[in-house]
Amino acid sequence: MSNKMKNRLKVFRAALDMTQEELAKRAQVTRQTIISIEAGRYDPSLELAFKLAKIFSATIEDIFSYGEKEA
Amino acid sequence: MDEELKYKIWQIVVAVFVAVGIGVTIESDQPWMAIIILATGLLLRWMLKARYRAVVLVDERTRRISEKAGSATFWVFLVAVALTMVATLILGSVGIGVTALKEAMEPLSYAALAIMAVYTILVKYYSRKM
Numbered sequence: 001m002s003n004k005m006k007n008r009l010k011v012f013r014a015a016l017d018m019t020q021e022e023l024a025k026r027a028q029v030t031r032q033t034i035i036s037i038e039a040g041r042y043d044p045s046l047e048l049a050f051k052l053a054k055i056f057s058a059t060i061e062d063i064f065s066y067g068e069k070e071a
Numbered sequence: 072m073d074e075e076l077k078y079k080i081w082q083i084v085v086a087v088f089v090a091v092g093i094g095v096t097i098e099s100d101q102p103w104m105a106i107i108i109l110a111t112g113l114l115l116r117w118m119l120k121a122r123y124r125a126v127v128l129v130d131e132r133t134r135r136i137s138e139k140a141g142s143a144t145f146w147v148f149l150v151a152v153a154l155t156m157v158a159t160l161i162l163g164s165v166g167i168g169v170t171a172l173k174e175a176m177e178p179l180s181y182a183a184l185a186i187m188a189v190y191t192i193l194v195k196y197y198s199r200k201m
Contacts, residue, residue, distance in 0.1 A: 029130040036132060045131050 005043045007064045009034070012056045027051050078123040085115045145190065152176070152183040 013023055020038075024031040027048065036042035044052065053060045089112035096104035159173050 030128065030133065033130050033132040042132055048131060 004040070004067055005064060006040065006067050007037060009052065009063055010038045012058065012063060013038075016056065023052075023055065026055050074123055074126050075128070078119065078126045078128070081119050081123075082116070085112055085119065088112065088115075145186070149183055149187065152179050156180050 013020070020031050020034045024034045027034070028051075029048065033042065033044075033048075037044055049060050049064055053063055056063065089108060092108035092112075093105045096102070096108060155172075156176050156179075159169055159176050162169050163173065
């Protein structure tokens with residue numbers, strides 16, 4: 001069994017009609033980082049998670065969740 | 072054309088300029104020109120960074136990738152040097168002298184040891200800091 005972070009970044013971004021490029025600029029990261037987070041390939045640092053939560057006026061728990069996934 | 076692409080193209084242009092320039096000047100036996108070209112390249116890079124300050128090219132993900140790649144390279148280098156050194160010693164013990172390889176491996180082995188020592192010191196240092 002392996003633990004895996006899940007996120008709803010794409011949902012939040014879509015709700016604000018924001019492009020990956022725009023979000024990347026606001027979070028001061030590369031667009032590739034946003035793509036990787038949305039695809040679940042990269043878990044952001046706590047600092048970036050806070051930044052993203054602030055951009056969407058949400059809490060980290062609203063965007064990110066820590067689930068367990070069968071290996 | 073977006074700013075990121077422009078920045079990347081300019082970076083490649085500067086890199087090619089420096090590489091070709093240094094190659095040509097060294098080939099024509101003008102080491103001072105090579106130094107001037109290198110300094111010009113560094114200056115151009117600095118100017119580019121200042122001009123495209125808003126373009127984010129390095130972030131925590133790229134840094135993490137770099138750390139992982141660096142660490143993997145470090146271990147691949149150490150293991151490769153160790154295995155080649157062991158192979159050289161075994162070949163030497165059974166009477167197959169690979170003198171050229173042994174001569175090449177000696178400084179490499181010392182370099183590997185020095186790198187390992189630096190790595191150990193840095194691990195201890197960062198362990199205390201974090």
